[in-house]
Amino acid sequence: MKKFQRENSEIKNSLKILSFFALFLLFTGCYSFTNVNLDSRYETIQIKDFPNNSALMNPNLAQQFSTDIQNRFLQRANLKGTTEKPHILIEGEITDYAITPTTISSSVNAPGGNIQAAQNKLTITVKVHYENSIEPEKSFDRVYSDEAVFSSDLDINTIETSQVKLVNERIINKIFNDIVANW
Structure with missing residues (x-):
């Protein structure tokens, strides 16, 4: 035992x-x-504000996206922000912000068969211009888009805080990875 x-x-x-x-x-x-080890030649970055030029306006979207992308690069890429002759320049615009129904439900008990959205989809599209002054051949212009599907029960305030944050983070991850993957 x-x-x-x-x-x-x-x-x-x-x-x-x-x-x-x-x-x-x-x-x-x-x-x-979490942190990217960059080539020592890269020291400075400038990330300009991303204006919201989409047809549907979210009053906080431009500021939120601009702040989040700046924080991502400044915190994880060990670069210093500058406004003059940056090694890395990132700028662009938000070109689309849309909320569309994806799943329709209906109530057969209601008069006229009350049809409504059961789920909605938030889509955000961002156009990005990336300029690399040290290795210009790595510069690019690209469009990034992502979406989140959510219950139609969510109110607009919840959508604009939780869902927008989620989609922004996904887009910023794509941008960050496309830029730092080349280093």
């Missing part, structure tokens, strides 16, 4: 050590992706 308890205890200790090691590797691996 004592032999069984000792073996069981050894197995538990081994599992604890393996679990600790796995968590260590997981956290170490995650941490290495």
